[in-house]
Amino acid sequence: MTPSPGRRRLPLAERREEILKAATELIAASGFKGVTLEAFAAACGMTKAGLLHHFRSREELLIAVLERRDTLDLTTVAGALEPAPDAATARAVMSGFVRRNLAQRSLVQLYTVLSAEALDPAHPAHAYFRKRLREGRAMLERYLLAWHPDPGAAAVDLLAFLDGLQLNWLRDDGIDFLAQWEAFADRFFAA
Amino acid sequence: MTPSPGRRRLPLAERREEILKAATELIAASGFKGVTLEAFAAACGMTKAGLLHHFRSREELLIAVLERRDTLDLTTVAGALEPAPDAATARAVMSGFVRRNLAQRSLVQLYTVLSAEALDPAHPAHAYFRKRLREGRAMLERYLLAWHPDPGAAAVDLLAFLDGLQLNWLRDDGIDFLAQWEAFADRFFAA
DNA sequence: AGCGCTATCTACCAAACGGTAGATAACCTA
DNA sequence: TAGGTTATCTACCGTTTGGTAGATAGCGCT
Numbered sequence: 001m002t003p004s005p006g007r008r009r010l011p012l013a014e015r016r017e018e019i020l021k022a023a024t025e026l027i028a029a030s031g032f033k034g035v036t037l038e039a040f041a042a043a044c045g046m047t048k049a050g051l052l053h054h055f056r057s058r059e060e061l062l063i064a065v066l067e068r069r070d071t072l073d074l075t076t077v078a079g080a081l082e083p084a085p086d087a088a089t090a091r092a093v094m095s096g097f098v099r100r101n102l103a104q105r106s107l108v109q110l111y112t113v114l115s116a117e118a119l120d121p122a123h124p125a126h127a128y129f130r131k132r133l134r135e136g137r138a139m140l141e142r143y144l145l146a147w148h149p150d151p152g153a154a155a156v157d158l159l160a161f162l163d164g165l166q167l168n169w170l171r172d173d174g175i176d177f178l179a180q181w182e183a184f185a186d187r188f189f190a191a
Numbered sequence: 192m193t194p195s196p197g198r199r200r201l202p203l204a205e206r207r208e209e210i211l212k213a214a215t216e217l218i219a220a221s222g223f224k225g226v227t228l229e230a231f232a233a234a235c236g237m238t239k240a241g242l243l244h245h246f247r248s249r250e251e252l253l254i255a256v257l258e259r260r261d262t263l264d265l266t267t268v269a270g271a272l273e274p275a276p277d278a279a280t281a282r283a284v285m286s287g288f289v290r291r292n293l294a295q296r297s298l299v300q301l302y303t304v305l306s307a308e309a310l311d312p313a314h315p316a317h318a319y320f321r322k323r324l325r326e327g328r329a330m331l332e333r334y335l336l337a338w339h340p341d342p343g344a345a346a347v348d349l350l351a352f353l354d355g356l357q358l359n360w361l362r363d364d365g366i367d368f369l370a371q372w373e374a375f376a377d378r379f380f381a382a
Numbered sequence: 383a384g385c386g387c388t389a390t391c392t393a394c395c396a397a398a399c400g401g402t403a404g405a406t407a408a409c410c411t412a
Numbered sequence: 413t414a415g416g417t418t419a420t421c422t423a424c425c426g427t428t429t430g431g432t433a434g435a436t437a438g439c440g441c442t
Contacts, residue, residue, distance in 0.1 A: 007389085007390060007391070007436090007437065007438070008389095008390085008438095009388090009389055009390070009437080009438050009439070010389080011389095011439095012388090012389080015389080029311055030311045030313065031222075031224065031307075031308055031311065033222065033224040033225055034224055034308075034311060034314075036428080036429065036430085037429075037430060037431080038428090038429085038430090046389095046390070046391085047390075047391060047392080048430080048431080049390075049391065049392080049393095049431085049432080049433095050389070050390045050391070051390095052430090052431070052432090053388085053389060053390070054389090056431095057430080057431080058430065058431090109310065112307060112310070113307050113308070113310055113311075115307075115358075115362070116222075116303060116304050116306075116307030116308065116358070117222055117225075117304070117307065117308065119300065119303070119304055119361055119362065120220055120221045120222065120225060120304075122221065123221075123225075129362065130362065130363070133359070133362050133363060134363070153370070153371060153374060156356075156359065156366055156371055157352075157371065157374070157375065159355070159359060160352055160355035160356040160358070160359050160371070161348075161351055161352050161355055162355065163354075163355035163358050163359060164350070164351035164352055164353065164354035164355025164356065164357075164358065165347075165351040165355065166355075167306075167307070167351070167354050167355065167358070168324070168347065168350060168351050168354060170310055171306070171310065171320065171321065171324050172321070172324060172325070175347055179344070180344060180347055180348065180351070183344060183348070184348065187378065198406090198407065198408070198419085198420060198421075199408095199420090200407080200408050200409070200418090200419055200420070201419080202409095202419095203418090203419080206419080227398080227399065227400085228399075228400060228401080229398085229399080229400095237419095237420070237421085238420075238421060238422085239400080239401080240401085240402085240403095240420075240421065240422080240423095241419070241420045241421070242420095243400090243401070243402090244418085244419060244420070245419090247401095248400080248401080249400065249401090
């Protein structure tokens with residue numbers, strides 16, 4: 001476990017980014033409970049103590065991982081709905097969202113594994129996921145408002161299908177995510 | 192943590208059942224990784240050593256929990272498809288399944304939490320869930336075979352929706368599971 | 383070149399973990 | 413009521429865990 005070129009010193013921002021990226025991969029694979037401080041550190045060639053210089057505790061690292069993905073991901077989607085969009089543009093936005101997720105399997109897995117783990121009210125990310133779900137649903141509802149007869153139920157419908165499809169896709173990569181989505185969307189956006 | 196009436200001795204089968212029931216609740220709440228041997232034991236008023244008299248290891252307890260639920264649950268559904276059923280009976284069977292799940296929230300949560308946790312190939316229940324998913328999908332496909340134009344894709348569709356709806360229902364009990372399901376079924380079984 | 387800053391390391395700790403060994407006590411039968 | 417069976421307990425062990433204290437070394441600045 002000793003790093004090859006002795007000691008590797010990086011500027012703060014750079015090392016932080018490296019740690020967060022590695023942590024994302026690890027949590028996606030084994031959940032938060034499944035990864036130790038030692039493992040997080042080793043994944044970027046340092047020691048526990050070295051890592052704790054950047055994040056004061058294991059839990060703080062988790063929060064940082066989540067917040068990083070939010071700023072990187074959620075903001076991209078939110079911009080496009082200045083006027084409430086019609087069915088066609090709503091579908092286009094959603095399809096873009098799906099395609100982007102498809103390209104980042106480990107990220108999808110991070111959120112899936114972690115959000116299930118965080119159903120436990122004692123989990124450090126419990127509050128985070130509650131908030132995120134509500135905000136996501138509210139945002140989606142605004143997308144559907146202009147043209148769908150029952151935006152509330154439809155939002156639940158769409159999110160449930162996407163979450164479930166992701167889950168099954170992660171379990172069995174024989175599933176053609178894109179095809180299943182497009183077929184669902186054909187029906188969903190026809191109404 | 193000392194049990195009130197000194198020592199409580201139970202016949203083997205009875206104690207086993209009590210342990211499994213308590214373990215199911217605990218795992219549903221916090222996942223398998225989230226519960227210690229001590230916690231499993233304390234939940235039925237005994238010590239670690241006492242519990243290990245009935246299950247040789249923590250992992251063996253997990254397997255027992257899963258197998259118990261299978262014999263109790265999966266067999267009930269499987270019986271009804273001697274001839275490949277038509278759309279109406281297929282829907283009736285599925286609706287029964289949904290209603291039964293609705294009445295046992297903690298059981299649903301057990302499977303949801305655990306199956307996400309077990310996406311990790313190193314998880315002790317990983318193989319179990321892979322097998323279970325494949326069998327479940329194959330069974331559902333047989334239900335759809337007689338009347339649906341594309342049973343394979345439809346089976347994925349239905350399971351994805353149900354899994355996702357369960358997940359969101361667990362996250363936010365404001366969701367009306369039954370209503371969402373019936374609306375989805377109206378569309379699904381109309382084809 | 384030399385100095386200060388700080389990113390990183392080595393060494394350590396207390397607590398919690400899964401599991402084991404051997405003593406103890408509750409029930410069943412004679 | 414005595415004795416055997418076994419479910420349960422107390423006490424312990426070795427390992428792993430998250431986290432801390434203090435030493436060390438790489439980098440930027442003058």
